[in-house]
Amino acid sequence: MTQQNVKFLENSEDTEFNKKMKDIFEYFHQRPELSYEEYDTTKELAKLLREGDIDILDLPMKTGLVAEIKGKKGGPTIAIRTDIDALPITEETNLTYKSKNKGKMHACGHDFHMTTILGAAYLLKRDQKKLKGNVRILFQPAEESSHGAEEVIKTSALDGVQAIFGLHCNSDWDVGTLGINVGPVTAAVDRFEVEVTGKGTHAAHPELGTDPIVAASNIITALQTIVSRNMHPLNPAIVSVTHMESGHTWNVIPEKAYFEGTVRTLNEKDRELIPEKIKMISENIAEAYGAKANFNWYEGPPATNNDKDWTEVAISVAKKDGYQVKIISPKMGGEDFAYYQKTLSGTFVNIGVGKGESLHSPKFKIDELALEKSTKYFKNLAEQALIVLNSKRD
Numbered sequence: 001m002t003q004q005n006v007k008f009l010e011n012s013e014d015t016e017f018n019k020k021m022k023d024i025f026e027y028f029h030q031r032p033e034l035s036y037e038e039y040d041t042t043k044e045l046a047k048l049l050r051e052g053d054i055d056i057l058d059l060p061m062k063t064g065l066v067a068e069i070k071g072k073k074g075g076p077t078i079a080i081r082t083d084i085d086a087l088p089i090t091e092e093t094n095l096t097y098k099s100k101n102k103g104k105m106h107a108c109g110h111d112f113h114m115t116t117i118l119g120a121a122y123l124l125k126r127d128q129k130k131l132k133g134n135v136r137i138l139f140q141p142a143e144e145s146s147h148g149a150e151e152v153i154k155t156s157a158l159d160g161v162q163a164i165f166g167l168h169c170n171s172d173w174d175v176g177t178l179g180i181n182v183g184p185v186t187a188a189v190d191r192f193e194v195e196v197t198g199k200g201t202h203a204a205h206p207e208l209g210t211d212p213i214v215a216a217s218n219i220i221t222a223l224q225t226i227v228s229r230n231m232h233p234l235n236p237a238i239v240s241v242t243h244m245e246s247g248h249t250w251n252v253i254p255e256k257a258y259f260e261g262t263v264r265t266l267n268e269k270d271r272e273l274i275p276e277k278i279k280m281i282s283e284n285i286a287e288a289y290g291a292k293a294n295f296n297w298y299e300g301p302p303a304t305n306n307d308k309d310w311t312e313v314a315i316s317v318a319k320k321d322g323y324q325v326k327i328i329s330p331k332m333g334g335e336d337f338a339y340y341q342k343t344l345s346g347t348f349v350n351i352g353v354g355k356g357e358s359l360h361s362p363k364f365k366i367d368e369l370a371l372e373k374s375t376k377y378f379k380n381l382a383e384q385a386l387i388v389l390n391s392k393r394d
């Protein structure tokens with residue numbers, strides 16, 4: 001590669017590198033793509049990785065990609081992961097680099113994540129000779145669909161990986177704040193559907209039919225006792241019915257009623273118990289009304305599960321890098337990084353990007369000043385993780 005291409009890698013302290021990162025961030029922010037449609041984003045990432053002379057693995061992925069920086073021969077391998085997708089939201093900021101893709105927006109900061117991890121990759125590449133092992137860099141598609149991580153796991157992207165690290169931005173905090181905790185920091189996100197079948201009839205003759213609306217209404221009310229009467233009071237869990245449909249006019253009792261919703265839990269025991277209870281309540285109440293309930297359960301990502309030792313490593317690197325570290329409580333939102341943590345130990349950190357509008361808001365913004373610190377942090381964290389793994393071998 002030409003000297004001109006790597007010039008910005010020569011000295012990370014210089015403003016040229018930070019300017020390059022800012023430009024990359026703004027480029028991605030202007031060109032958001034939805035889950036599974038991240039074709040241009042992937043193309044640009046590949047171009048930028050090639051500019052940094054970073055190897056891209058040959059994997060069967062339609063969007064997203066995996067790169068690798070090889071260090072010490074025979075050394076351990078770790079992975080760092082960023083998501084790359086955006087949301088179907090029309091941007092309402094006044095940024096000069098506002099989204100150019102109509103109705104799409106990086107409103108969850110995945111442009112910030114991508115730039116951070118790409119920047120860290122550049123810095124790791126620059127100091128490749130000192131690297132005590134290999135760093136696999138996952139540019140994962142479709143996080144917002146909750147299933148992008150599974151696409152990556154299906155490939156051989158994680159072969160030989162011993163630990164994994166990921167990030168999310170946080171707009172409740174100033175730049176320079178990093179939040180983390182051991183155990184779950186996000187919840188398992190599952191979906192359920194119930195269809196109640198009765199017998200349709202004239203509204204003037206309810207005695208001739210079986211009203212599915214009355215049965216479904218009673219089921220929905222009873223579902224609210226699952227958490228309050230079955231969960232440990234100090235164990236957060238949510239059962240929410242968020243959508244219901246039945247009937248089409250005022251003088252006909254319909255045949256069916258449908259509703260769906262979501263369940264959020266932080267541990268596997270609750271996650272197993274809740275769908276059993278929903279099924280039992282739905283079927284038995286429906287039966288009591290002479291109707292029939294059909295229950296379906298769709299699993300999303302489990303709760304994240306931050307490893308104690310890796311969380312301590314992430315905290316010590318953060319403190320060294322001058323971050324103010326916050327020990328956070330879990331949130332009931334989801335994060336598909338959790339799929340990696342089913343088999344790999346690792347930790348997931350939250351990074352302050354300036355106080356402002358919440359994630360997924362059309363006015364969500366990132367303070368670009370956060371980039372410089374987060375880029376260096378992920379470089380330092382990757383290096384330190386490899387040092388730790390090497391010391392465990394000795």
Ligand SMILES: [Zn+2]
Pocket residue numbers: 108144359360
């Ligand atoms: Zn999001």
Ligand SMILES: [Zn+2]
Pocket residue numbers: 108109110143168
């Ligand atoms: Zn996100």
